Amino acid sequence: MSSTEPHVMEISKIIERTSKDEQKIALKSYRALTSAIRQLKSDKAEIEIEETEEKIVISVRVLKLLSEILMATSQGKPISIVPIAMEVTTQRAAEILGCSRPHLVKLLENGKISFSKVGKHRRVRFEDLMTYRHKMKQDQKKRMIEIMKSDEESGLYDS
Numbered sequence: 423m424s425s426t427e428p429h430v431m432e433i434s435k436i437i438e439r440t441s442k443d444e445q446k447i448a449l450k451s452y453r454a455l456t457s458a459i460r461q462l463k464s465d466k467a468e469i470e471i472e473e474t475e476e477k478i479v480i481s482v483r484v485l486k487l488l489s490e491i492l493m494a495t496s497q498g499k500p501i502s503i504v505p506i507a508m509e510v511t512t513q514r515a516a517e518i519l520g521c522s523r524p525h526l527v528k529l530l531e532n533g534k535i536s537f538s539k540v541g542k543h544r545r546v547r548f549e550d551l552m553t554y555r556h557k558m559k560q561d562q563k564k565r566m567i568e569i570m571k572s573d574e575e576s577g578l579y580d581s
Contacts, residue, residue: 449496
């Protein structure tokens with residue numbers, strides 16, 4: 423971890439419930455930021471921290487994410503940001519896919535989904551899980567279309 427990355431304790435403070443004053447500030451900031459985003463003509467912007475006069479170039483995509491964070495904060499909602507490359511346990515991966523843990527382990531062992539081992543525990547990258555889930559949904563849709571075509575050809579559907 424580099425010296426510029428927040429430590430876990432610092433992140434946990436960010437996601438705590440916000441005070442009423444913080445909520446008011448967040449709402450005011452949200453309104454100002456969304457107004458500024460609408461006026462941008464490129465995909466990046468330079469913002470300045472008035473107190474330090476530090477200028478930062480930031481993408482509009484990140485500014486939009488920041489506006490969503492500000493809106494949730496203004497409503498007193500706790501915030502959690504999860505990196506896509508995050509690894510999950512086999513139990514959590516099974517829950518995400520809506521299958522049993524033993525079935526998920528079979529998918530891992532058969533090479534259907536990549537995984538790594540931490541000691542004797544398997545870990546699945548969230549991104550790999552989402553890729554498999556997307557492929558699974560596409561395959562289901564394709565099979566349904568094939569079944570419907572077969573039924574139509576067999577005359578199971580009346581006009």
